[in-house]
Amino acid sequence: MSNRTRIIFKRDSESSVGRGAVIYHAHFRPEIATIIYWAAFYAPSELGEEMWITEGWRDIRDKRDLHKECRAFDIDCMRINAESYSLKFLIAQGWASCLADELGSDYQVILHGGEKALHLHVELDP
Ligand SMILES: [Zn+2]
Secondary structure: OOOOOEEEEOOHHHOOOOOOOEOOHHHHOHHHHHHHHHHHHOOOHHHOOEEEEEEOEOOOOOOOOOOOOOOEEEEEOOOOOOOOHHHHHHHHHHHHHHHHHHHOOOEEEEEEOHHHHOEEEEEEOO
16 A cells, blocks of 8 residues: 555645645544545655645535535645646546546546635535
8 A cells, every 4th residue: 555645634724724634533433534535546746745625614504515524625736847837737637537447436536726726625515
């Protein structure tokens, strides 16, 4: 088993909004933790051996949000080292596609956030 990718949970002090990834024990349910397992497994080398989890739990009331149910993670793509945004996006897209294939249809892998906050949102929503 590879140990090339270090998994980092963003801390409050590293966040522009003062709140890093809020992680609870519920995030380590096997069907949720598997998201991180496979995301790290397929992490592109351009990430420089670090995969950052930027969001776990959050409380949003105006719409259904699986972060609130501890069933989703956001995984940073901004740290993908690429010459341009479009290349960064392509690398992230490849990562998303491998991860989606591996996790299967009970999971959703969404690449979004644009040039300032590109990330993978991955959730269990059977
Ligand atoms: Zn998200």
